[in-house]
Amino acid sequence: MRAPFRPLALIPVYDHHKIIGDVVNELLARRIPVLLVDDGSHALCAGVLREIARREPNVALLTLERNSGKGAACLRGMTWAHAHEFSHVIQIDADGQHCLDDLDNLVAAARKHPGALVCGYPQYDESVPKSRLYGRTITNFWVHVNTIERSVQDAMCGFRVYPLAPLMPHLHELRSPRMGFDPEILVRAIWAGIPVENVPVRVSYPADGVSHFRMVRDNIAISLMHARLFCGMTVRAPRLIRRRLKK
Numbered sequence: 001m002r003a004p005f006r007p008l009a010l011i012p013v014y015d016h017h018k019i020i021g022d023v024v025n026e027l028l029a030r031r032i033p034v035l036l037v038d039d040g041s042h043a044l045c046a047g048v049l050r051e052i053a054r055r056e057p058n059v060a061l062l063t064l065e066r067n068s069g070k071g072a073a074c075l076r077g078m079t080w081a082h083a084h085e086f087s088h089v090i091q092i093d094a095d096g097q098h099c100l101d102d103l104d105n106l107v108a109a110a111r112k113h114p115g116a117l118v119c120g121y122p123q124y125d126e127s128v129p130k131s132r133l134y135g136r137t138i139t140n141f142w143v144h145v146n147t148i149e150r151s152v153q154d155a156m157c158g159f160r161v162y163p164l165a166p167l168m169p170h171l172h173e174l175r176s177p178r179m180g181f182d183p184e185i186l187v188r189a190i191w192a193g194i195p196v197e198n199v200p201v202r203v204s205y206p207a208d209g210v211s212h213f214r215m216v217r218d219n220i221a222i223s224l225m226h227a228r229l230f231c232g233m234t235v236r237a238p239r240l241i242r243r244r245l246k247k
Contacts, residue, residue: 005111007161008086009034012073016094017045023092024052024059026100032090033058037077040067071181075171082164087114089162098159099202109197110161117189119152120159120201135219139183142226146233147190148240153198155183166194179218180225187229191236
């Protein structure tokens with residue numbers, strides 16, 4: 001018998017005290033429970049998160065002792081969600097760039113395809129930095145190479161829905177605790193045979209938004225991740241090619 005569809009919104013937070021309250025309120029208005037993972041925020045943001053969790057019965061808070069990166073925060077949150085019998089995790093960025101009006105479409109796709117990983121496919125406005133677009137193009141290329149398919153339309157968007165049951169056995173394989181987490185978990189999910197559904201979502205970059213992407217460090221880490229995954233792909237290539245041909 002199919003398990004009940006029980007989603008949880010997971011938001012990794014690092015010093016997004018100005019906007020996080022609005023993001024949480026929008027989710028609660030849609031009757032979606034929220035898990036905040038404080039990724040070692042400074043005192044001001046940590047206090048805001050504690051107050052939100054104290055005030056709102058449908059908001060839980062996990063606190064990491066030090067800043068460990070978006071990927072590490074998401075992994076802790078997914079483990080917590082699975083232990084508390086949620087079926088899916090809705091990953092949402094804390095900086096307000098995602099249009100939560102599109103959440104209904106993501107959830108509807110996850111409900112229709114409960115075993116699929118539902119990825120937001122960004123529809124950008126003019127606020128998007130050109131450097132982000134170029135970087136995404138490169139990452140999307142390598143994700144297509146490392147999966148030997150083109151099922152993912154955008155590998156960097158952090159607005160997506162994860163099916164926990166098929167993903168949990170593979171979380172220990174992830175090696176990207178920071179910005180490489182989003183593309184790596186997609187590649188490993190596809191290697192594991194988890195299907196991908198793409199849903200268009202609107203994305204904007206607030207003028208006063210807080211970004212923790214470090215151009216040099218994170219680009220080097222992501223490049224090394226793609227190289228590591230390429231080595232893994234070569235071992236899996238015969239199986240991936242057979243699966244592609246069957247499709």
